[in-house]
Amino acid sequence: MTVNPVKPTPVYKEEPFLKRLVLDFQKHKYKYLLILPIIIYLILFCYKPMYGLVIAFKNYRPTRGIWNSKWVGFMWFETFFNDPYFWRLLRNTFSISGLSILFGFPAPILLALLLNEVHNDKFKRTVQTITYMPYFISLVVTCSLLKIYTMENGLFPAIMEFFGGTRQNLLASPKYFYPIYILSDIWQGIGWNSIIYLAALSGIDQEQYEAAKIDGANRLQQVLHITLPGLMPTITILFILRMGNILNVGYEKILLLYNPSTYEVADVLSTYTYRTGLENQQYSLSTAVGLFNTMVNVCFLLITNYISKKTTESGLF
Amino acid sequence: MKKLLTLALVLCMALTAVSGLAVELLSAGDTYPLNSDKTVTWYVQENMGPHEKFINWTESPFHTGLNKNLGVNVDWKFPTTGTTPAVFTNTLMADPDTLPNIMTGYFMDQANLLLEDEVIWDLTPYIQEYAPAYYAFLQTNPAYDKALKTDDGKYYAFGFFREDGGWNDTYLGPVVRKDWLDECGLAIPTTISEFENVIRVFNQKYGAKFSFAMSRFQYNGLAGAFGAYGTTNAGWSWFVKDGKVGLGQVQPEFRNYLSWLNMLWDEGLMDQDVITLDDTSIKGKIHNDQVGISVTSMGQMNNWNNERMAKGEEAVWVGIPYPKADDGSLSSVMGGFGIGSYTGVITKTADEETMKLCLQMLDYAYTQEGFLYFNYGTEGVSWTMGENGIPQFTELVTADTDTEPMRKYNAMTYGGTGIQATNLLYLKNAAPAIEANNTWFYNFEDEAQNLAVTGGWRWPVGVTFTVDEMDLINIYGGSIGTYVTESFQAFLTGTMDIDDDATWNKYLKDAETYNLSKILKIRQDCYDRYLAR
Numbered sequence: 001m002t003v004n005p006v007k008p009t010p011v012y013k014e015e016p017f018l019k020r021l022v023l024d025f026q027k028h029k030y031k032y033l034l035i036l037p038i039i040i041y042l043i044l045f046c047y048k049p050m051y052g053l054v055i056a057f058k059n060y061r062p063t064r065g066i067w068n069s070k071w072v073g074f075m076w077f078e079t080f081f082n083d084p085y086f087w088r089l090l091r092n093t094f095s096i097s098g099l100s101i102l103f104g105f106p107a108p109i110l111l112a113l114l115l116n117e118v119h120n121d122k123f124k125r126t127v128q129t130i131t132y133m134p135y136f137i138s139l140v141v142t143c144s145l146l147k148i149y150t151m152e153n154g155l156f157p158a159i160m161e162f163f164g165g166t167r168q169n170l171l172a173s174p175k176y177f178y179p180i181y182i183l184s185d186i187w188q189g190i191g192w193n194s195i196i197y198l199a200a201l202s203g204i205d206q207e208q209y210e211a212a213k214i215d216g217a218n219r220l221q222q223v224l225h226i227t228l229p230g231l232m233p234t235i236t237i238l239f240i241l242r243m244g245n246i247l248n249v250g251y252e253k254i255l256l257l258y259n260p261s262t263y264e265v266a267d268v269l270s271t272y273t274y275r276t277g278l279e280n281q282q283y284s285l286s287t288a289v290g291l292f293n294t295m296v297n298v299c300f301l302l303i304t305n306y307i308s309k310k311t312t313e314s315g316l317f
Numbered sequence: 318m319k320k321l322l323t324l325a326l327v328l329c330m331a332l333t334a335v336s337g338l339a340v341e342l343l344s345a346g347d348t349y350p351l352n353s354d355k356t357v358t359w360y361v362q363e364n365m366g367p368h369e370k371f372i373n374w375t376e377s378p379f380h381t382g383l384n385k386n387l388g389v390n391v392d393w394k395f396p397t398t399g400t401t402p403a404v405f406t407n408t409l410m411a412d413p414d415t416l417p418n419i420m421t422g423y424f425m426d427q428a429n430l431l432l433e434d435e436v437i438w439d440l441t442p443y444i445q446e447y448a449p450a451y452y453a454f455l456q457t458n459p460a461y462d463k464a465l466k467t468d469d470g471k472y473y474a475f476g477f478f479r480e481d482g483g484w485n486d487t488y489l490g491p492v493v494r495k496d497w498l499d500e501c502g503l504a505i506p507t508t509i510s511e512f513e514n515v516i517r518v519f520n521q522k523y524g525a526k527f528s529f530a531m532s533r534f535q536y537n538g539l540a541g542a543f544g545a546y547g548t549t550n551a552g553w554s555w556f557v558k559d560g561k562v563g564l565g566q567v568q569p570e571f572r573n574y575l576s577w578l579n580m581l582w583d584e585g586l587m588d589q590d591v592i593t594l595d596d597t598s599i600k601g602k603i604h605n606d607q608v609g610i611s612v613t614s615m616g617q618m619n620n621w622n623n624e625r626m627a628k629g630e631e632a633v634w635v636g637i638p639y640p641k642a643d644d645g646s647l648s649s650v651m652g653g654f655g656i657g658s659y660t661g662v663i664t665k666t667a668d669e670e671t672m673k674l675c676l677q678m679l680d681y682a683y684t685q686e687g688f689l690y691f692n693y694g695t696e697g698v699s700w701t702m703g704e705n706g707i708p709q710f711t712e713l714v715t716a717d718t719d720t721e722p723m724r725k726y727n728a729m730t731y732g733g734t735g736i737q738a739t740n741l742l743y744l745k746n747a748a749p750a751i752e753a754n755n756t757w758f759y760n761f762e763d764e765a766q767n768l769a770v771t772g773g774w775r776w777p778v779g780v781t782f783t784v785d786e787m788d789l790i791n792i793y794g795g796s797i798g799t800y801v802t803e804s805f806q807a808f809l810t811g812t813m814d815i816d817d818d819a820t821w822n823k824y825l826k827d828a829e830t831y832n833l834s835k836i837l838k839i840r841q842d843c844y845d846r847y848l849a850r
Contacts, residue, residue: 059788063413063434079792084830085799148598151590153607172592172810259531260549260806261592263799278404282791283411 056288076288085267093268096254097246099182105242107186109235112197113223131191143256146184147171171257174265181257181266196238197231204230236314244301247293269293343450343685343736347677350388355674357667358417360394360409363402364659365421365733367395368725378726382695386687387678410436418667419675421734425658428473428781437662438672440472447676451475451683454736464656464779468846475679476779477657477732481739483758483772486653489533489614490757491640496633497523497609505637509542509577512610512640516586519609527581528588528608530599530617537651538612540565542640543574544648546774549805551798555776555840556649560848562776562840566801567828570648575808576815583811592806600624615750622749636753639760647760652771656778661734682728682735691735694726707740721745776840780847786839793832800831 015023025032051066056076058069080086111131118124134142149155150170161167170176208226217225251270258266269289277286301316309315367377374380374393384391394417396405406422409415413436424431431437445452455462465476479485491512497519498505506512519525531549538548547554547565554565565571581587588594588602596617602608603621613621615636622632641647663675681687693700693708703709714722723745724730729737730745743751761767782790804824807813814820 061430061434062411063436079795083796084827085796147593151593151598152588153590169589169592172589174812259592260799260803261810261812263803264807267799276795278407280791280795281407281410282795285791285795 053287053291055284056291058284060284060287062283072284076285077292079285080289080292085272088264089267089269089272092265093247093249093270095265096178096181096249096268099178100185100249101242101246103182104186104189105239107190108193109197109231111190112194112201112231113227115194115198116201116227117219117223128191131194133191134188135192137188139252140256142184142188143253146180146257150176150180171259172261174262177258177262177265181253185253197234200231200234201227232312233314236308236312237316240301240304240308240316243304244297246300247296343454343683343688347449347680347684349386349681349684349686351674351677352388353674354390355671356390356392357419357671357675357678358392358394359419359678360406360417360421361733362396362406362420362422362659364731365728368719368721370719370725378699379694379724379728382726383681383690383728386690387681389674389678391678413664414666416664416666418671419661419663419679421659421661423658424474424660424662425779426782427787428467430782430784430787431662432467432471432473433784435665437473437664438667440474440663440676441470443673443676444472447673448475448680448683450687451680454478454683460654461656463847463850464777465660466779466850467781468783468850470850474660474662475682475734477659477734478736479655479657479739480736481655481742483653483655483768484739485737485742485754486655487651487758487771488616488754489536489612489651490753491539491610491612491637492618492634492753493611493637494519494609494633495635496631497525506640507638508643508645509539509640510643512539512542513577513581515610516581520586523606523609525607525609526588527586527610528591528594528599528602529612530594530596531591532595533613533617534591537649538574539640540571540574541647541649541770542642543577544570544642544646545574546571546649549802551801554801556774557776557844558774562837562844564797564801564828564833564837566805567825567833572815572821575805578809579811579815582809589810592810604628615746615754618753619746619750622747632747632749635749636756638756641760647770649774650757650760650771652758653775653778654768654772657732658778659732679734682733688736688738690727691733692727692729692738692741694723699723699726708738710744776844777847780843782839782843786843789839790836793835797828797831797833797836800828 055066055069057071057073058066059072059075060066060069115124115127118127150157152167152169154170156170157165157167170180204227209222212222212226247269249268249270251268251274254266254268254271255274258271270293273286273289273293276282276289305315305317367374367380371377374395380391380393396402403423406420409417409420413434416436420437424437428437432439440448455465461476461478465474466472493505493515498515501518501522503515503518504511506515516527535548535550536553537546540546540548545565545568546556546558546563551564551566556563556565578587582589588608590598590602594602596613599608599611600621603611604624618634618636621634625634626632639647639650661679663672663679667675682691689696689700689708693710696702698711699713700708700710710723714726717725719725721730723741727741729735729741742754746754758771759767760770804813808815808824813824
């Protein structure tokens with residue numbers, strides 16, 4: 001994967017943009033034809049819906065349509081910022097997302113590195129298959145299982161009691177919500193997410209390892225000085241993309257796992273948007289929250305990208 | 318107790334006598350089939366959909382049969398499998414130009430908004446002519462007519478009514494294992510102290526705990542014994558007393574109730590899992606002798622007994638009365654007046670001619686013929702008239718081992734646009750479940766006193782907010798529900814100390830940051846207008 005953008009061919013450089021486009025089009029007709037469906041897709045499904053964002057500044061009523069609804073300025077943003085739950089939503093979203101990145105992001109990298117060191121092919125394939133499998137289990141099923149395992153007489157409390165803890169319903173207690181959420185996330189995604197790293201690993205030149213061996217490097221030194229640097233560009237890009245999603249905590253899993261006892265730690269922006277928009281039909285308010293969400297995400301994306309470019313000289317743009 | 322049972326029986330018989338009348342009150346309506354060549358789209362949010370055994374409605378005897386009886390080509394629509402029905406309706410509502418012609422869902426709260434925005438038809442000028450049976454039915458009871466109109470007298474919807482006038486609105490309440498009760502030599506508990514004693518004895522003797530699915534307990538729970546209203550569900554806890562609207566969860570009586578629940582929790586008498594239990598997951602505990610006393614619906618109790626019998630065990634679960642305070646007082650039980658908030662409306666995607674046709678179609682369920690069809694299906698196929706003049710299901714239904722097989726042929730098992738026959742409930746549920754419903758419903762001999770406890774305290778069905786009020790509720794009312802539900806559990810589990818005055822006062826004070834007074838004011842105005850109708 002190349003990180004630095006390809007430099008434009010110098011021939012066109014002094015021409016105006018339109019002229020360059022025409023020239024380029026004539027030269028690469030079929031490539032433009034190939035990319036056309038994607039451009040149409042982007043316009044239809046990513047850019048056109050953006051028009052709908054204006055309802056965040058209106059009192060949207062479906063019958064009046066987007067244009068004819070009344071302008072209300074920043075009223076919905078004010079409503080949201082004044083909501084007693086605003087700070088809690090923000091705190092919970094950052095906590096869950098932050099913890100997911102802290103523990104969930106390195107996990108597949110670690111798995112890929114470990115798998116890379118395994119030389120028994122049969123064992124390696126078995127492990128890979130087993131770790132992929134949870135990814136294909138529906139979230140509803142996973143969460144139902146979790147609920148049963150965490151009940152007072154369930155599996156996990158029994159284990160905790162064995163090690164001297166007290167037996168209690170884990171999902172009823174706010175302090176266990178994050179561990180349950182993060183660990184099950186890792187369990188479900190570790191195999192699947194390691195695929196991209198394994199692919200990147202196979203791209204590392206084997207000759208480097210041979211050279212290192214001759215120089216007397218042991219396994220750990222090889223990992224630290226060849227494998228990890230080889231993975232770095234992939235890790236960086238995935239990390240920046242992940243940071244751009246910092247406020248996007250999936251609402252499905254939380255909806256399935258939380259209950260009023262754990263709202264305190266589990267209620268996040270996306271569940272709030274779901275409740276206001278789809279359950280209470282407050283389209284404008286939920287759009288405002290969604291827009292706020294996106295703005296914060298974009299900021300994080302830009303900041304991470306900037307830092308990354310400063311320190312490692314690789315970034316998205 | 319015996320006296321109460323006799324009373325229940327007498328009242329029950331009286332009820333059947335009354336219900337016989339209700340059917341006769343229904344008029345013949347239009348001549349069906351209507352023989353129209355129009356195609357009408359009809360969306361049903363829940364309850365009236367095809368039985369789970371069918372892939373789609375074209376296999377469903379009820380839906381295909383209704384199309385035939387109406388003589389109209391109905392294109393039925395239902396929420397996509399896997400979606401939350403209410404959310405699916407809301408996504409439909411976001412695009413008024415493509416709505417189905419008839420929509421069945423929960424529209425009463427926003428009726429004024431939908432009328433003002435011309436999403437739905439104002440039926441007032443047409444209803445008498447094109448829905449004569451329904452109009453006549455509404456006139457038989459002033460309460461019906463009042464609930465199904467807006468404040469300024471507009472008709473806009475076809476409602477759901479229970480023939481029993483509210484008996485089955487008290488479809489859930491406390492239940493107990495009769496065999497354990499007998500083994501321990503205990504009488505059926507009638508007061509809250511006796512109720513607590515049963516919990517304690519069962520806990521000592523069997524290690525069992527007081528447990529329930531929160532989805533069942535959340536409405537009114539056992540609040541009545543403490544003079545309180547509502548439990549965790551804020552939507553359920555807007556109550557009316559002496560003409561004043563209040564929120565149950567901020568009353569001092571509610572604090573006593575919560576304090577009692579918290580005591581059970583602290584002493585390990587209440588199952589900690591109640592927070593995450595639902596109807597499915599509680600069964601593991603029910604069938605493993607971990608629960609001896611609970612709160613559930615007649616349908617669930619019926620299932621528990623049936624599942625025991627399937628294993629060759631005895632049916633041991635029976636309904637017991639809602640416990641009263643030790644002085645015999647009771648403020649509230651789950652209940653209503655037999656009017657549902659689930660309604661059918663006609664949208665503006667129907668032109669005037671189609672709208673008139675829709676009126677005639679919806680009217681069918683309120684005619685004598687349609688009433689029978691909506692409750693039992695086709696005569697001679699799924700039911701026959703018994704010797705006593707009461708419909709009976711045929712073997713097609715009684716020998717069918719699928720869950721709730723009558724739902725293949727009828728629509729009124731749970732509710733929809735029509736009138737639910739009380740007899741249908743008798744046919745569907747085993748005797749202990751019917752007895753349980755009697756036990757929960759008949760709390761006082763004095764009829765007026767009883768009605769005040771079952772339905773009288775509730776925020777009435779059919780109250781309509783004005784457009785401005787809806788806007789204000791949208792701005793102010795978003796989070797109060799979450800607040801009280803969450804606080805309830807915090808007090809229950811002891812995260813917040815219910816017995817500490819400072820904590821309680823802070824809880825009351827914080828309710829104001831969630832705009833409690835503003836919302837109460839809006840609701841009071843709205844209620845006053847309803848009374849003035």
